[in-house]
Amino acid sequence: MANEVRMVSVSGILGYGFPEASLVAAMKAKPHMIGVDGGSSDPGPHYLGSGKTLVPTFVMKRDLRLLLREAIGAGIPMMIGTAGGAGGEPHLQATAALVREIAKEDGLRFKMALIHSEQDKASLKQALAEGRIHPLGTAAPLDEATIDRAERIVGMMGPEPHREALAAGAQVILAGRGTDPSPWVALATHHGIAEAPAWFAGKLLECACNAAIPKKHDCLVVTVRDDCVEAEPANPELRCTPLSIGVQMLHENSSPITLKEPGGTLDTSGCVMEVLTDRRVRVSGMKWIPAPHSIKLEAVEKVGYSAFTFAGTRDPGLIGQLDSFIAGVEAASHTKIAALGIAKDAYRIVFRLYGKDGVMGEWEPAKDRVSHEIGILAEVVGQSQEIANAAIGLVRVTLLHSDFPGRLCREGNMAFPFSPSDIERGAIYQFTMQHVVQTRSPTAMFPIEYEDVEA
């Protein structure tokens, strides 16, 4: 009989939840592993910058407990990629602490591997000097200053570090930042499955039942052989169809046909889908085109400290001259802020005008249409929180009390929903690097630590 590997993904992200009954049903397929993706860059740069987990640990714990109970009970690996949301060291450690806590509470014993993905600046500068860091797309070449300014840098691992941990006998594998399919690709290739179907399976599993209809946070079971991949949701209320598989291939990537990964490209142009049952689809014909290993970098730098205020206006006189009113408020605010001795280059004021172009900004074509009420989100990004707080207070007062031609609402221009009206946002970050590192080995940038977790 042909080699066959069955794998489960329980949800889109660890902590997004899934029905317990679905995991129990998935275990009946006798999977070779269960896993879940732990994160994404999608929620923005805050998590990689601050070190905070995307999902509160209290929420992750529920999903983790069920995963550990089933995996340890069945004697199979439990694997998590991009642990804690951003896959940096604090995210990995927060997830590992939860695993140890659950093991203690539930009396579980296993060998755990922690795969680190944070990159140290000295090594990256050396790689840069050796000409091994290249820009992607339209990005400029990387420079040392960008490396120096970074708050945290992670490399996106492929499946190889996971495979090394599997070969070493780890049963629970927690990894830092990786390409989403990597845990499943590692498990399948560890059992001898060819790379093309392994990658396709991983791509389906990374978001679990995003590959099913109706789309829910629920468990997906994928069976992979050397020549095909079969997908079926664990929950009988959900179905995989050729269309739902196609939708997942479109999800959060730049192309559904050419999927660039750390050690090559998954080419789906020759894929054929077969409907096996009304809930199960078989896909074959995928190709894997190997390429030299390159590791994508993800990095953020601190851009300052933010404070904002939100208010609405319902005054037609003001709304009729919104742009000139806002320009006037901005100019008057700068004057007042300068009087505090704060330099103009120590802060920025940003207005978002909801009801005008607050969602699309400069992309908004309906420039002359405005709503009968406008929401104004005024933000200050300053070099320090003190500057941001001081400046936003003055912007708020200026929004509220500035005069304008024909003004009737002489007690105040704005409706503020909250007291206090100014909200500190703390340090804020931005993504910086769009670069890959050519590596000698796909595991070299990702050291692995092993640990015997005892109850």
Added chain:
Amino acid sequence: MPRIKDIAKACKSKNAGPFELTLDIMFNDLDTFEKVRATGVICPALVARLYGVKESEVLFTEYPPALAFKATIPRRIPSGAVGDTDVYGAQQHALLLDVELPI
């Protein structure tokens, strides 16, 4: 003449990493997809014009398995950077909705 919003099953936007935005337009059945494809209206030039990017910056894919057209473009501002209005990129699809399809 029907507009995309009248006959599409889905018309959506989302980040494809922190620096790119991907737009997907999907149809209900192969017949509609093929008729829309035959018009040639949904193309890189359309996306470039609507979003003010260069045509060479539009990565465009017709994807019959999902009865879909996909276009990936640079984000206006990287996700979550100062001045960004849409961290997930989930509400940048609206410019496509009123595009007329002569089918």
